[in-house]
Amino acid sequence: MTSITNELRRQVIERAGNCCEYCLLSQDDNFFSFHIDHIISEKHGGVTESHNLSLSCPNCNTFKGSDIGSIDSQTGLLTPLFNPRLQQWVKHFHLGNGMIEPLTPEGRVTVFLLRLNQADRVFERQELMSLGRYPCPTKGYFEA
Numbered sequence: 001m002t003s004i005t006n007e008l009r010r011q012v013i014e015r016a017g018n019c020c021e022y023c024l025l026s027q028d029d030n031f032f033s034f035h036i037d038h039i040i041s042e043k044h045g046g047v048t049e050s051h052n053l054s055l056s057c058p059n060c061n062t063f064k065g066s067d068i069g070s071i072d073s074q075t076g077l078l079t080p081l082f083n084p085r086l087q088q089w090v091k092h093f094h095l096g097n098g099m100i101e102p103l104t105p106e107g108r109v110t111v112f113l114l115r116l117n118q119a120d121r122v123f124e125r126q127e128l129m130s131l132g133r134y135p136c137p138t139k140g141y142f143e144a
Contacts, residue, residue, distance in 0.1 A: 001042060004048060008048075012050065012055055017137065021056065022057070025125070027057075029133055033058075037054045037061050040052055054085065063113060063114045067081065069081055069109060080106060082106045091104070093110075098129060
């Protein structure tokens with residue numbers, strides 16, 4: 001496993017606006033530090049370079065693990081996970097009252113594998129929304 005330099009870590013965090021690039025939770029609203037995630041894991045040939053790294057909350061990163069895709073429930077096809085370096089969040093997901101609703105096959109497998117709509121996670125997002133703290137004020141996620 002390749003180590004991530006402090007400078008690369010800083011770049012990833014800054015680019016993400018201190019937000020999980022999958023569920024849009026702010027690191028400021030989480031007790032545990034966020035992880036630097038290999039979008040394509042080293043196990044699958046992914047490199048430790050900026051274009052293959054994202055900021056991920058502990059929940060998203062733990063559920064994602066080294067997965068890079070899954071079988072889409074609607075098409076039955078092997079489908080890659082949402083890639084925050086290559087895709088815009090708003091084109092794959094819709095945020096509705098704390099629920100992250102998938103709009104595409106990539107969205108569906110990401111919601112499924114990362115368990116984005118687990119009851120406790122939806123409740124946390126709803127509570128943060130009521131405080132005006134969710135979704136995280138990210139760079140470009142909501143631009144179509």
